[in-house]
Amino acid sequence: MPRPFSAAPRHETLAYQNQSLHYTLVFRSRRSLGFAVRPDGSVHISAPAGTSPEWVAQQVLKKADWILKHQQTFANRPAPAPTRRFEAGSPHYYQGKPYQLSLAEAARPTVALVDDGLVVSAPQPLSATQTEALLHAWYAQQAGPLFAASLARVWPRFAEFNLTRPTLSVRQMRTRWGSCTPRSARIRLSPELVRASPGCLDYVLLHECCHLLVGDHSLAFYDLQTRLLPDWQRWKAELNALPK
Structure with a gap:
């Protein structure tokens, strides 16, 4: 069975509304573009193998407001409460x-x-x-x-x-x-x-x-x-x- 295609990740940056939009781009054996914003605010994009980074960048700009909204949502979340320890001095x-x-x-x-x-x-x-x-x-x-x-x-x-x-x-x-x-x-x-x-x-x-x-x-x-x-x-x- 052939292994699925996956190129090394690329780290890209775009300018959008006077700010920098960073994302990690990976080309995979898939048919559509996939966007993900993780809790740490990082943006990860999976693109079909064979598409150009320039075309992906255009799609990222179209989704920029959506990306920034989710980044802000994660940034506004309160930090998780610390975990108690049951040892002397804690x-x-x-x-x-x-x-x-x-x-x-x-x-x-x-x-x-x-x-x-x-x-x-x-x-x-x-x-x-x-x-x-x-x-x-x-x-x-x-x-x-x-x-x-x-x-x-x-x-x-x-x-x-x-x-x-x-x-x-x-x-x-x-x-x-x-x-x-x-x-x-x-x-x-x-x-x-x-x-x-x-x-x-x-x-x-x-x-x-x-x-x-x-x-x-x-x-x-x-x-x-x-x-x-x-x-x-x-x-x-x-x-x-x-x-x-």
Whole structure:
């Protein structure tokens, strides 16, 4: 079976509206021209073997606005949140403030805030997985009082609706910060929220309380959320930047 044709890539540059448009061009065994803008902003074009680079350049200019639009979309995306590490010296957050993780020896496993440090103690050295498990358990222990205090701050905003005050519970969730069952007025919140600032926690809780009135994420829902918390996007961005 013959191998498909593929020439060495060419790196080209065009001038368009007083700016330089860079792209990588590869000729392949294909019938049509293919355009791709990658998340890093680079432009990659696959052209049928036998076509001229000059003809491809003309097609690139025709697609220039489309290319620039996608490059701008990728540029405007927030940087991914850093990944947490569970070793001594790594930063960990509690109520929005960073603490340096310390590992210590003690008669039984404990987690405690000491000055600017988050100290995890155990009778024997811990693996990163064991340290993570102890921290998760500690977050869950702290969650109840912090969530109750958040509801005391948030709930007065819903006074006009004469709703049943929701019941809060703590539940570990892989992909969500919270969930709401309007019929039973029950709201579940992730214990990981204790790592976020009180403003972020209030945003998530208010978001779930809004579902007591609007069950979906329609325009009506976001209109309500914006009326009750005009700067919610600020808190959402801060929450998304929290290390995963």
